[in-house]
Amino acid sequence: MTVAEIATILDANIITGHDRTDHLIEIAFASDLMSDVLTLKNDNVLLITGLANLQTLRTAEMSDIHCIVFARNKKVTPEMQELAEENDIIVMECRYSVFRTCGILYQAGISPIF
Amino acid sequence: MHFEYQIEGGNFTRAGFASSEIKKMLKQLNVDLAIIKRTVVATYEAEVNVVAHAYSGTIYVDVDEKKIIIKLVDEGPGIPDIEQAMKEGYSTASSRVREMGFGAGMGLPNMKKNADDLKISSEVGKGTTVEIRMRFSS
Numbered sequence: 001m002t003v004a005e006i007a008t009i010l011d012a013n014i015i016t017g018h019d020r021t022d023h024l025i026e027i028a029f030a031s032d033l034m035s036d037v038l039t040l041k042n043d044n045v046l047l048i049t050g051l052a053n054l055q056t057l058r059t060a061e062m063s064d065i066h067c068i069v070f071a072r073n074k075k076v077t078p079e080m081q082e083l084a085e086e087n088d089i090i091v092m093e094c095r096y097s098v099f100r101t102c103g104i105l106y107q108a109g110i111s112p113i114f
Numbered sequence: 115m116h117f118e119y120q121i122e123g124g125n126f127t128r129a130g131f132a133s134s135e136i137k138k139m140l141k142q143l144n145v146d147l148a149i150i151k152r153t154v155v156a157t158y159e160a161e162v163n164v165v166a167h168a169y170s171g172t173i174y175v176d177v178d179e180k181k182i183i184i185k186l187v188d189e190g191p192g193i194p195d196i197e198q199a200m201k202e203g204y205s206t207a208s209s210r211v212r213e214m215g216f217g218a219g220m221g222l223p224n225m226k227k228n229a230d231d232l233k234i235s236s237e238v239g240k241g242t243t244v245e246i247r248m249r250f251s252s
Contacts, residue, residue: 034215038155039224055162055214058130062137062158064151079127087134 001025001110003067003090006046009104010094012069015076017090025067027111030102034059042113048101050074057083057091066090071098115143115178121164121171123190126214129165132173133158136184143177146250153248156228157184159221160244164188166211168241182248192238200226200234 004021007014014021030048031037034055037047043064049056052074060068061083067090070076076084076091084091094101106112117139119132137154145153157173164171168190176183193199200222207217226232231247 032215033218035159035218035220035224037215038159039220039227043151051215053214054127055129055216058134058158059215061134062130062151062154064147 001108003092005108006069006105006110007092009108010069010092010096010101012092012094015091015093016081016084017067017088020088020090023067023090025110027113028102028105029113030098032098037063037065040113045113046105046110048098048105050098052076052080054080054083056080057087057089060089061087068092069094069101071096071101115176117175117177119173119175121161121168121173121186121188123165123167123169123171123188126165126210129162129214130158133161136173136175139175140177140182145177145182149182149248149250152228153182153184153246156225156232156246157186159225159228160184160186160246162211162214162216163221163244164190166207166216167191171241180250182246182250184246184248186244186246187241188243189241192240192242193234193236194238196234196236 025046028046032051047068050072073095168188171188174185203219205219211217229246233245236242
């Protein structure tokens, strides 16, 4: 599934990465605990989280995560946006809960890690 | 090659900056991407620990054709019982650290999983030294 398709079904707002909406996503992981995200061995995972701060972006950078959906209507600050752009991370804002976001993506064929 | 980076205790805005610089440097040196990921995940966990618990710290990075050695030396309260600190789920992190998405007692075990070798030494009231070693060939 492309980032553009994901943004459409989640009614999400793409904040960074407008030029890479054809980026393909196959697997996703949802967590507000960055320590859990840092244990993932997979690359190119879509991260769904309600934790919106600079360390979410840093965690994505270290984990080679190229796409984040901020659920629960969490907002991306200008500092977060800057860090996302610097590291080529696609960032979306979504007003749905993490549960609803995951449900929609799972139904659309995005796979879990485990 | 030798590089050094400073870490400021308590400054969560900058936490991860040094690990980010190390990642860029390893990429420039064309290090294998899987090794880079394991190296920077372990280093980032260690850097966050310095920011969370210590007053200040320095990261010393040495890279040659066979290995990467990353040494994080901090001035801080130290770890009274390293064996206990290595246990998954054990944490002394503040609520501020937890708000950043850490402090679940997973950092040290995850550093051990990602590093080829991990050495931790600590003196209570002085500080902690963490050494992460990565080998390019198995």
